[in-house]
Structures are given as C-alpha cells and as structure tokens.
Amino acid sequence: MEIDAWVWWLIGAVGLGIPLVMTAMPEFGMFSAGAVVAAVVAALGGGIVAQVLVFVVVSVALVAVVRPVAARRNAQRPNLRTGIDRLKGRSAVVLERVDRGGGRIKLAGEVWSARSFDADQSYEPGQEVDVVEIDGATAVVM
Template sequence: MGSVDSWVWWLLVAVGLGLPLAVTSLPEFGMFAVGAAVAAAAAGLGADAVWQFVTFIAISVAMLVLVRPIAYRQLRKGPQVRMGIEALQGATAIVQERVDGGAEGRIKLNGEIWSARALHPERVYEPGQQVDVVEIQGATALVV
C-alpha cells in the first residue's frame, strides 16, 4: 500500500466520521473528521503510517481540548431572546405628544401609548417624529 492509498483511506475515514456529525449533531465527530483530513494531508505529503496516526491523534485531541468547550458553550447559550422591557429597548416609536427633557410627552410604542422623556434635555421631539427607545425607567421611555 503506497502513500497514495493511505491518503485515500484517511479521506474515507474523514467522510465516515463526518456522516454521524450530520446525523447526530455531535461536534466531536467533526473534530475527529478534521484530524483524519489532516492525517490525509500528511499522507499525501509522504509521511509514513506512524506520523499519519500521530497527526490524527494530535489534531483530534487538540480539537477536543481547544474547540469542544467553545462549541458546547455556543450550543448551551442558544438564541438570544429579549422579553419584556428588554425587548422595547432599541425599538422605534412615534411621538404622539411633544417630548422633551423636562415634561413628559407621549409616544406610541408597539401599538401602546407610553409616557416618554428625551434622553438629552436639550432635544425636543414633535408629534409625528420617529424616535428610538434607549431605556425604560418605570413606565417612562427615554428616547433619542
């Protein structure tokens, strides 16, 4: 079996390890598949069988130690869903009654009327203008 044959075998191993990754979504299979692909490259460059195997083990272990914790942290975190008042921050609203830094005005935010105050006291927003909600303090929206 020549070096050409061994790199083909390593590629078959990489593909074989990639299939369970697609079916089970376990990232470890992908990490072993990367190790096999790097071993195939080593074989293609003329490394003997011992170095191919050492390369496979070293890359696979390095991936498990370095990449696996990051992958699982991302999987556990899940999508970021903002709810309640957090979801209103950054939303766009329409001024209903004049809003400034002194007296509270009114805005229409997500179909509801909210009291609002300008974040910067010198700014004035007239009815019909669009504003962005920066923060919610109690029942009052701070807008820019």
C-alpha cells in the same frame, strides 16, 4: 490495485462526517478534520506512525480547544422563551375587573381571561398587572 493511504484517510473523514450530520455531535467533525490532516501527511509521504500521530494530536487538540469554547459560547446565549413561557413576567392591562373568580386583560395585543394570583386581591379596568403564570387559557396576574 493498491489504494494509497491518503485515500483511506479521506474515506475515514467522510465516514466520521456521517455521524456528525446524523447525531449533531461536533466531536465527529473534529475527528473528521483530524483524518483530513492525516490524509495530507500521507499524501506528502509521511509514514503510518506520523499519520496516526497527526490524526490523534489534531483530533484531541480540536476537542480540547473547540469544545470548551463552544460550551462557553452556548452558555452565554440568551435563553429564548417561546409560546406561553414568553408571556410570563409581561405586563398587561385590565379590561374587566380581575379577581379570584376571573376577569379579562389585554396581554401582548390579545384579550385573555385572567384571575388574580392573590385570592384577596382585585384589579380594576385600566390598571396594569404583571403575568405570573399561564394556567391553561387563563393568565394568573398580580
């Protein structure tokens, strides 16, 4: 029993879909789509040259068009900061005097130990300060 060419193309499309899922590389999905279009050409009676040509053209066109669009869209996505990185740059309120030796602030609804960024600077209760960085469990403020 001989297997039709379109079946081989579909097997190839599935085979290219596996690395897409395993590696999250979208190029494999584009090659898989090219194989599906080549399967359609084969099912419609196109010769092997037409099948391979359609596979190559569709795959290359998808990589050439979709990849730059996806990269541009990814570059426009806002950088989501999580954990302590999201606290940098936020404002806090001084609860207990903050100087180079320490103190307490209220940051994002929680009480944090803090110290001043500038060793000569101190902040009194009620003052608003900005978080410069997080050093362990201590907010460095100015």
